[in-house]
Amino acid sequence: MWHDAQVSLLITNIGELVTNAPPDGGWPDAGAPDGGSPDGGAPGSGRARGSGTSGGGAAVGGLAGSGAFASVTDAALVIEAGRVAWTGNAASAPAADEAVDAAGRAVLPGFVDSHAHLVFGGERGAEFAARMAGLPYQAGGIRSTVAATRAATDDQLRANLRKLAAELLFQGTTTFECKSGYGLTVPDEARSVAIAAEVTPEVTYLGAHVVPPEFDRDPGGYVDLVCGAMLDACAPHARWVDVFCERGAFGPDEAAAVLTAGIAAGLQPRLHANQLGPGPGVQLAVQHGAASADHCTYLDDADVGALASSATVATLLPGVEFSTRQPYPDARRLLGAGATVAIATDCNPGSCFTSSMPFCIALAVREMRMTTQEAVWAATVGGARALRRADVGHLGVGARADLIMLDAPSHAYLAYRPGVPLIAAVWRAGERAAR
Numbered sequence: 001m002w003h004d005a006q007v008s009l010l011i012t013n014i015g016e017l018v019t020n021a022p023p024d025g026g027w028p029d030a031g032a033p034d035g036g037s038p039d040g041g042a043p044g045s046g047r048a049r050g051s052g053t054s055g056g057g058a059a060v061g062g063l064a065g066s067g068a069f070a071s072v073t074d075a076a077l078v079i080e081a082g083r084v085a086w087t088g089n090a091a092s093a094p095a096a097d098e099a100v101d102a103a104g105r106a107v108l109p110g111f112v113d114s115h116a117h118l119v120f121g122g123e124r125g126a127e128f129a130a131r132m133a134g135l136p137y138q139a140g141g142i143r144s145t146v147a148a149t150r151a152a153t154d155d156q157l158r159a160n161l162r163k164l165a166a167e168l169l170f171q172g173t174t175t176f177e178c179k180s181g182y183g184l185t186v187p188d189e190a191r192s193v194a195i196a197a198e199v200t201p202e203v204t205y206l207g208a209h210v211v212p213p214e215f216d217r218d219p220g221g222y223v224d225l226v227c228g229a230m231l232d233a234c235a236p237h238a239r240w241v242d243v244f245c246e247r248g249a250f251g252p253d254e255a256a257a258v259l260t261a262g263i264a265a266g267l268q269p270r271l272h273a274n275q276l277g278p279g280p281g282v283q284l285a286v287q288h289g290a291a292s293a294d295h296c297t298y299l300d301d302a303d304v305g306a307l308a309s310s311a312t313v314a315t316l317l318p319g320v321e322f323s324t325r326q327p328y329p330d331a332r333r334l335l336g337a338g339a340t341v342a343i344a345t346d347c348n349p350g351s352c353f354t355s356s357m358p359f360c361i362a363l364a365v366r367e368m369r370m371t372t373q374e375a376v377w378a379a380t381v382g383g384a385r386a387l388r389r390a391d392v393g394h395l396g397v398g399a400r401a402d403l404i405m406l407d408a409p410s411h412a413y414l415a416y417r418p419g420v421p422l423i424a425a426v427w428r429a430g431e432r433a434a435r
């Protein structure tokens with residue numbers, strides 16, 4: 001059914017409505033890049049169910065400053081002008097122009113995928129197959145995608161990106177970040193960020209993904225390019241700057257130079273950190289006030305402490321560990337220390353070619369021992385925090401009406417029924433997404 005955004009819509013008879021509504025209606029980092037207003041409304045007036053096991057309190061994995069999962073049973077929600085206008089108990093729902101009967105199914109905020117590499121040419125199925133036969137994952141594999149990306153036309157890159165963006169949407173992702181990083185020349189990076197900006201405001205300039213072959217003998221010259229002409233060409237289309245800070249990619253001094261130059265050009269920092277081994281990435285991210293340190297697979301106590309005592313989100317990408325047979329990050333250690341944890345796909349042709357947040361939630365629950373509530377929170381509000389967005393990831397009054405209906409009675413089914421397409425319907429800014 002199509003829905004006109006000018007018409008109010010009541011979704012009622014919701015078995016479980018996950019609101020993740022902020023405790024006081026207040027968000028620390030308000031502001032949407034598309035000009036959306038920060039959320040200020042109070043949570044719905046319905047019966048808070050909290051963890052679904054203890055009743056009463058809504059906090060699950062309740063961490064200082066990181067908010068908490070919250071849900072309402074027997075619920076309803078009203079959308080007006082693309083925003084959440086009301087949530088609460090179905091019995092006290094106000095009237096609306098149109099109504100949808102959820103028939104006891106669960107409704108959640110749309111997923112926020114805060115880490116994806118979607119502008120690329122070619123594919124690396126054979127590399128994946130070789131890895132499953134015993135070869136290790138190495139950062140150098142990125143170069144084969146660089147060659148394919150440079151060889152692709154704008155329209156080929158655009159078509160691949162749009163296909164992946166559609167996959168994300170129909171798996172429940174209503175906000176996603178998209179990185180460049182497979183062009184690695186000024187024109188190829190510039191067209192990558194420009195094409196990404198056609199589909200999302202969360203565009204990340206990742207010129208510092210790896211050193212391309214033509215700079216093998218002059219890596220410093222490549223860093224200068226990334227901090228100079230390439231940045232100048234990309235910054236107008238991007239919101240974020242990122243660096244792959246890892247052995248085989250960029251060291252701490254090079255990464256610091258790129259982040260500093262990006263910040264000076266008006267971009268906000270985020271970092272690929274501690275994916276393939278221990279290293280300085282997480283500390284560097286925190287020192288530069290990065291919104292997020294991504295991967296966080298190999299952390300020492302100082303890294304965990306730095307994340308826990310900063311606003312830098314620890315973004316975990318369990319699809320990568322699944323697809324590379326590496327150890328999973330220690331989510332429980334991060335949660336226990338009080339770090340804010342997000343889950344994202346890292347959808348890319350090399351280390352992890354899934355576009356499915358439900359799959360990543362299932363991995364987070366099964367492999368990283370997150371509760372179902374923690375995993376859903378990390379895939380919604382956690383991702384929003386990693387993008388410094390207050391308007392998405394939750395269904396508090398005033399939030400953008402980005403929501404999904406599951407063909408299931410509760411959020412737990414996302415992990416309980418792994419691999420099953422459970423997303424029955426998606427609304428983005430109050431508009432029903434067409435299949």
Ligand code: NIG
Nearest residue numbers: 142244272346348349350351
């Ligand atoms: O996040 N770590 C660096 N970049 C990607 C991998 C990209 C690739 O292998 O093509 C990642 O895992």
Ligand code: FE
Nearest residue numbers: 115117272346
């Ligand atoms: Fe990545």
